[in-house]
Amino acid sequence: MNTLPMSFLWPQLLWLLLLLPLLVLLYLWILRRRRRVSLRYASLSIVREAMGTATNWRRHVPPVLLLLAFAALLLAAARPMATVTLPSTQQTIILAMDVSGSMRATDVEPNRLVASQNAAKAFIKELPRHVKVGIVAFAGSAQVVQPATLNREDLNTAIDKFQLQRATAIGSAIVVALSEIFPGQIDLASVTWGRHSDPFGPRGRAIDQRPPAAGGATPPVEPVPPGSYGSAAVILLTDGQRTTGVDTLEAAQMAADRGVRVYTVGVGTVDGEVIGFEGWSMRVRLDEDTLKEVARTTRGEYFHAGTAENLRQVYESLSTRLTVEKRETEVTALLALVAAVLVLLSAGLSLYWFNRVL
Numbered sequence: 273m274n275t276l277p278m279s280f281l282w283p284q285l286l287w288l289l290l291l292l293p294l295l296v297l298l299y300l301w302i303l304r305r306r307r308r309v310s311l312r313y314a315s316l317s318i319v320r321e322a323m324g325t326a327t328n329w330r331r332h333v334p335p336v337l338l339l340l341a342f343a344a345l346l347l348a349a350a351r352p353m354a355t356v357t358l359p360s361t362q363q364t365i366i367l368a369m370d371v372s373g374s375m376r377a378t379d380v381e382p383n384r385l386v387a388s389q390n391a392a393k394a395f396i397k398e399l400p401r402h403v404k405v406g407i408v409a410f411a412g413s414a415q416v417v418q419p420a421t422l423n424r425e426d427l428n429t430a431i432d433k434f435q436l437q438r439a440t441a442i443g444s445a446i447v448v449a450l451s452e453i454f455p456g457q458i459d460l461a462s463v464t465w466g467r468h469s470d471p472f473g474p475r476g477r478a479i480d481q482r483p484p485a486a487g488g489a490t491p492p493v494e495p496v497p498p499g500s501y502g503s504a505a506v507i508l509l510t511d512g513q514r515t516t517g518v519d520t521l522e523a524a525q526m527a528a529d530r531g532v533r534v535y536t537v538g539v540g541t542v543d544g545e546v547i548g549f550e551g552w553s554m555r556v557r558l559d560e561d562t563l564k565e566v567a568r569t570t571r572g573e574y575f576h577a578g579t580a581e582n583l584r585q586v587y588e589s590l591s592t593r594l595t596v597e598k599r600e601t602e603v604t605a606l607l608a609l610v611a612a613v614l615v616l617l618s619a620g621l622s623l624y625w626f627n628r629v630l
Contacts (some may be wrong), residue, residue, distance in 0.1 A: 281351035281602070288346045295342065299335055334622040341614035348607035355600050363503045364420050365399070366449040367392055368408040369431075370510035370539070372440040377511070377540060380580050384511050384539050387580040389431050392509075395587035396427050406452045407431065412439030412516055414448040441517025442510055446527055446534060446566075453504045453532060457493075493529055499571025501531030507590060508566065511539040513559040524566040533572040536563040537586055541578060 280286065369392065375385035396405055406420035407430050418430035451458040506527065514520045527534050538558045560576065567574040575590070577583035619629050 278352045278354045278603070281353060283350060285346070285350040288349065289343065291346070292339065292343055295339060299339075330621075330625050334618040337614050337618035337621070341611040341618065344607045344611035344614065348604045348611065351602055351604050352607065353600050354603050363402070364404045364406065364453060365504065366406045366408060366420070366452055366506045367395075368410060368414070368445040368449045368506055368508045369434070370411070370440065370442075370445075370512065371409045371434045371436055372411040372510075372512060373436050373438055374440070374512045375539075376436060379541050380539060380578070380583065382580075385434060385436065387583050388509055388539060389434060390580070391577075391583045391587045392431055393428050394584065395591055396424055398588070398591045406449075408445050408449050408452070409434060410441050410445035410448070410517075411437035412441060413437075414441050414444035414517065416448055416452050420452060439516045440510065440512045440514055442508070442514040442562075443518035443520040443523035444516075445508060445510075446506065446520070446523035447518050449506045449508075450523075450527055450530065450532065453506075454530065458526075495529040496531040498528040498569065499531060499533050501533075504532060505572070506532060506534045507537065508534055508563075509537040509539060510563070511558060513557060514562070520562050521565060521569070524569045528570045532570060534566050534570040535572040535590055536567045536574045537583070537590075538563050538574070538576045539583060 369388060371385065375383070375388070377384050380387045399405065401422065404420040404422055405418075405427050406416065407418040407427060409415055409417045417433075418427055421427065447458065447460070451460055524534060538560055540558050558576075560574070564574045566572070575586040577586045622629050
């Protein structure tokens with residue numbers, strides 16, 4: 273558990289630490305008084321010399337431990353707060369994965385689509401079993417191909433059935449992912465949606481590329497601080513630029529207003545590659561600037577994966593980020609425990625060495 277510098281809810285109680293020097297002075301006074309008394313009895317003086325220096329340092333250990341226990345208790349009284357790394361409370365992760373035609377490019381071996389499928393399945397395997405995962409596939413439209421579930425086999429099956437399609441609706445993918453996180457709270461009809469004949473997601477909801485319905489609008493929400501929603505996150509993987517659907521940055525703002533972090537992963541090269549698909553060819557480029565802005569707006573992070581190995585490492589890094597989190601936590605109980613251990617250790621050593629408590 274990593275900790276950063278502490279703050280205190282009741283810092284005024286730290287003045288009690290001034291009692292520690294007084295306790296030290298009291299201890300020194302008691303030692304001096306005992307020394308004077310022992311000099312009155314020659315036999316005690318002889319015994320003391322016979323015991324030698326080993327006993328001299330031992331007799332100071334229990335009081336020092338007791339003093340440290342008092343210090344820990346006084347710090348605990350001030351209710352310390354520390355930023356600590358703890359297991360995440362993340363309950364749901366939505367993978368939004370690009371299945372546009374550009375994902376057939378081979379600059380990421382064996383191609384971008386297969387590399388992303390393999391990395392996604394490895395990522396899911398490493399997640400804690402209590403974390404639900406949902407999958408959104410997007411090209412010209414965005415669709416929930418696997419609602420959030422704990423069943424890893426269903427997730428792998430959905431990933432294996434990805435099929436390439438035309439166009440890239442990145443913003444729509446973010447909105448559909450949000451609708452899976454907040455079921456019933458996002459009116460997909462307001463950004464136009466319909467059920468597509470998707471061969472691998474018959475239950476999927478989808479946003480298509482038609483113009484918005486007249487007068488349609490997503491119900492307004494009370495914005496919360498970006499990144500403050502700790503129960504879910506979106507991982508957006510794409511290799512190109514938005515060509516249709518909801519504006520990417522508008523969708524990112526929707527996520528930010530709901531506190532959901534969007535971690536963006538850019539696959540492929542920034543310069544792009546010329547690919548052919550169903551009789552046409554085009555150069556596909558990675559729009560890093562937009563993906564970085566999505567991550568910044570939502571308090572997520574951007575990752576670039578130029579190779580299959582890079583992509584695997586990105587998912588490993590995301591797995592770490594999403595399964596642990598840094599939180600400011602009161603550590604009063606921890607300091608109280610330390611004080612109790614020190615008191616017991618002090619008493620135990622005193623009994624062991626001198627057959628008495630201090």
